[in-house]
Amino acid sequence: MFKQVDTQDLETVEVVVDGEPRKLQAGISVMAALLADGELNSRLSPTSGKPCGPHCLMGVCFECLMEIDGIQRQACTTEIEKEMVINRHLSETGENSHE
Numbered sequence: 001m002f003k004q005v006d007t008q009d010l011e012t013v014e015v016v017v018d019g020e021p022r023k024l025q026a027g028i029s030v031m032a033a034l035l036a037d038g039e040l041n042s043r044l045s046p047t048s049g050k051p052c053g054p055h056c057l058m059g060v061c062f063e064c065l066m067e068i069d070g071i072q073r074q075a076c077t078t079e080i081e082k083e084m085v086i087n088r089h090l091s092e093t094g095e096n097s098h099e
């Protein structure tokens with residue numbers, strides 16, 4: 001049904017994610033680029049305080065809200081751009097999907 005795309009030759013952009021420099025796939029949304037790089041968490045749940053991930057990926061659920069260049073934005077409807085600064089604030093609980 002779904003086919004894995006070979007990402008080896010795709011163009012990338014350099015961004016900063018949670019304070020770390022990263023190269024993510026260009027030409028797609030911030031959330032899609034993070035997911036393609038293995039990041040499943042988008043923010044902390046305001047009720048439980050636990051990391052949560054995107055649900056709809058089309059601008060409806062707001063589960064992908066994160067700070068992008070200093071503004072809270074939906075990562076699934078924001079195209080990734082060179083030198084973006086993306087903060088998910090996941091480390092506030094000491095949990096991070098990179099660890």
Ligand code: FES
Nearest residue numbers: 057061062064076
């Ligand atoms: S994942 Fe639902 S609004 Fe972004």
